[in-house]
Amino acid sequence: MISIKGLFKQFGQLEVLKGIDIKVEKGKVVVVIGPSGSGKTTMLRCLNVLETPSKGILSIGGQTLDFSQNVSKKNIAAFRRLTGMVFQNYNLFPHMTALENVMEGPVIVKGENKQKARQRAQGLLEKVGLGDKVNYYPSQLSGGQQQRVGIARALAMEPEVMLFDEPTSALDPELVGEVLKVMKDLAKEGMTMIVVTHEMRFAREAADEVIFMDGGVVVERNKPDEMFTTPKEERTKKFLNMIM
Amino acid sequence: MKMYLSNVAADPDRTARLIEIAKTSLWPLLEGAISNTIPLTIISFIVGLLLAILTALARISHIKIAEMIARVYVSAIRGTPLLVQLFIIFYGLPNIGITLDPFISAVIGFSLSVGAYASETIRAAILSIPKGQWEAGYSIGMSYSQVLKRIILPQAARVSLPPLSNTFISLVKDTSLASVVLITEMFRRAQEITSRNYEFLLVYTEAALIYWVICFFLSVIQQYMERKLERYGV
Ligand SMILES: Nc1ncnc2c1ncn2[C@@H]1O[C@H](COP(=O)(O)OP(=O)(O)OP(=O)(O)O)[C@@H](O)[C@H]1O
Ligand SMILES: [Mg+2]
Numbered sequence: 213m214i215s216i217k218g219l220f221k222q223f224g225q226l227e228v229l230k231g232i233d234i235k236v237e238k239g240k241v242v243v244v245i246g247p248s249g250s251g252k253t254t255m256l257r258c259l260n261v262l263e264t265p266s267k268g269i270l271s272i273g274g275q276t277l278d279f280s281q282n283v284s285k286k287n288i289a290a291f292r293r294l295t296g297m298v299f300q301n302y303n304l305f306p307h308m309t310a311l312e313n314v315m316e317g318p319v320i321v322k323g324e325n326k327q328k329a330r331q332r333a334q335g336l337l338e339k340v341g342l343g344d345k346v347n348y349y350p351s352q353l354s355g356g357q358q359q360r361v362g363i364a365r366a367l368a369m370e371p372e373v374m375l376f377d378e379p380t381s382a383l384d385p386e387l388v389g390e391v392l393k394v395m396k397d398l399a400k401e402g403m404t405m406i407v408v409t410h411e412m413r414f415a416r417e418a419a420d421e422v423i424f425m426d427g428g429v430v431v432e433r434n435k436p437d438e439m440f441t442t443p444k445e446e447r448t449k450k451f452l453n454m455i456m
Numbered sequence: 457m458k459m460y461l462s463n464v465a466a467d468p469d470r471t472a473r474l475i476e477i478a479k480t481s482l483w484p485l486l487e488g489a490i491s492n493t494i495p496l497t498i499i500s501f502i503v504g505l506l507l508a509i510l511t512a513l514a515r516i517s518h519i520k521i522a523e524m525i526a527r528v529y530v531s532a533i534r535g536t537p538l539l540v541q542l543f544i545i546f547y548g549l550p551n552i553g554i555t556l557d558p559f560i561s562a563v564i565g566f567s568l569s570v571g572a573y574a575s576e577t578i579r580a581a582i583l584s585i586p587k588g589q590w591e592a593g594y595s596i597g598m599s600y601s602q603v604l605k606r607i608i609l610p611q612a613a614r615v616s617l618p619p620l621s622n623t624f625i626s627l628v629k630d631t632s633l634a635s636v637v638l639i640t641e642m643f644r645r646a647q648e649i650t651s652r653n654y655e656f657l658l659v660y661t662e663a664a665l666i667y668w669v670i671c672f673f674l675s676v677i678q679q680y681m682e683r684k685l686e687r688y689g690v
Contacts, residue, residue: 297591299588303589317598320602369596369597
């Protein structure tokens with residue numbers, strides 16, 4: 213289980229997260245929506261500890277980080293391995309092939325045997341539909357293919373939870389489907405996922421819960437169908453009217 | 457110039473003599489290049505490059521004292537003439553009891569110089585790698601040094617290849633300054649030859665041509681390497 217308790221994040225004077233509480237049961241898929249600047253990315257980045265929260269308690273599985281105390285680098289590194297991050301702009305390593313991108317974490321971080329890592333990476337790339345592209349460099353792949361490599365790279369570390377930050381928003385419309393399909397398959401297999409996206413179809417088909425964030429707080433959490441048809445909060449209605 | 461040429465043309469004996477001198481100087485000049493100019497260039501470049509990487513890392517380290525030392529070093533080297541630096545190392549240090557072999561003095565001088573200039577190149581290259589690359593490395597659990605070694609430096613190396621090649625080519629020419637610390641590299645060899653026959657124009661031009669050939673050859677290699685790296689469009 214993943215829990216975020218009382219999460220605050222400030223950039224200088226700007227308070228971006230103002231006390232976020234979220235719980236996600238193992239195997240559940242949570243979609244996060246909200247206007248630009250509401251802190252969705254910041255929330256994911258705090259969970260991956262790419263940003264250091266100003267305050268709050270994060271826990272995944274048995275491991276907990278309490279940011280009201282000093283948190284050691286070692287604990288952060290260990291905690292980070294529990295999460296897999298998929299970036300809006302893929303952020304693949306351009307000097308490595310798809311296969312090398314996926315092998316990098318297991319070999320360098322986990323110290324996995326190269327032979328074994330290569331086999332697993334091959335398997336993961338097949339799983340995301342890129343079995344025939346393993347030796348391609350990122351610049352030789354389409355956006356959709358790059359993002360699927362990004363997903364495979366994160367999966368290779370066998371995280372407890374996968375974090376997706378608008379994984380399809382940099383893609384041409386015709387490439388969105390192939391990435392969403394991979395994500396739906398993952399959800400079906402029981403992967404725990406937190407997905408920031410405005411793809412309503414994905415939310416309806418794959419999410420167990422939708423969270424609406426605005427101004428650094430969680431405004432509403434609801435079942436996907438109810439969220440999109442009969443939202444409880446006025447602010448949610450306004451936002452949904454704007455994007456649908 | 458005109459007079460020189462007409463003199464040469466008018467005097468077949470002189471023409472023959474010049475051709476003879478050009479021929480007999482060629483090997484000594486090349487020998488100077490092979491035994492000193494080229495080794496001095498290569499050794500100083502390698503040592504300088506290591507120094508440059510360390511300096512660049514210090515500059516971006518956020519460790520105040522390391523940053524400071526790197527900054528002062530770069531500023532001092534860039535703010536003083538290389539010729540003066542060589543004089544200080546070779547002629548100056550003996551005054552405080554440090555006497556160095558000429559070749560070692562020159563290597564130190566040139567390495568310090570390459571280290572300072574190339575560190576700025578490398579620092580800029582490191583900073584040019586998008587922040588997302590660091591984050592992607594961290595997100596799969598890598599440490600700072602792992603990200604640096606595996607993700608950032610290989611990409612920075614590609615970015616800095618063209619400017620570093622230029623540094624290398626400049627260094628070939630700068631090694632002619634080593635003649636002042638008594639190393640018989642190619643230019644000093646040329647000086648020795650002219651002190652015997654006074655054919656300054658001929659012998660110095662011949663030396664210049666050899667520098668040109670070496671640098672031309674290097675820039676061909678540079679272009680080849682750049683094209684090879686471009687293939688994956690980093
Ligand atoms: N490193 C940073 N330094 C300063 N301010 C930041 C930083 N990162 C984010 N912010 C600010 O925090 C606020 C929330 O940003 P965040 O990226 O989390 O929003 P978001 O909900 O993901 O928006 P979008 O839908 O546009 O991606 C914004 O006002 C942004 O300018
Ligand atoms: Mg965002």
